Amino acid sequence: MKYPFILLVLIGLFSCTDLKKGEQIHSIEEMDKSLDSFHTILAENNFSSISEFSTIANTTDSRIKMNYESDTLELNFARKLDAYNKMRKSFGLLNLFFIQLSNDIESEKIVLKKLKLDIDNGNGERDKYASHINFEKDKVEKLNNSLLDYISLRESTLRTFNDIQDEINTFSLSLLNKKVQ
Secondary structure, three states, X not given: OHHHHHHHHHHHHHHHHHHXXXXXXXXXXXXXXXXXXXXXXXXXXXXXXXXXXXXXXXXXXXXXXXXXXXXXXXXXXXXXXXXXXXXXXXXXXXXHHHHHHHHHHHHHHHHXXXXXXXXXXXXXXXXXXXXXXXXXXXXXXXXHHHHHHHHHHHHHHHHHHHHHHHHHHHHHHHHHHHHHO
């Protein structure tokens, strides 16, 4: 009599785990869909579409450094030059940020695929599936925040570029004209 009771308890425990299985798989699939969305958004805001701006900014900055000799600037213009220099450096950060986000999204997709496979096959410690899923949810949320930070930095960098590029470029070209004369 004792063995059938133990057998029933074990069947009950495993069936509870199996009931959670569908919910756990659904949770992983939702995270995977989020990662697909992140990948799409990142592709729409890729760095290569703005890399030409980086080249333009670096060329302008180089022209100023090579041709500017005075140590006096109007305060307002000096602030614009400072903002331009920060913006120019942001292009490098954006490139690194883009590469890192792309890699992190792909890595997380692989981890989710493995976790889903483990849950489907009942591999590993079943009682820890929920904590693994929560851990991966936190990672997906961090990726979401990083993506938002990337887009925000990209937009502010482009805004600064569009606001002051013409004025700074005109100044750099005027330095060339002064050197020729």
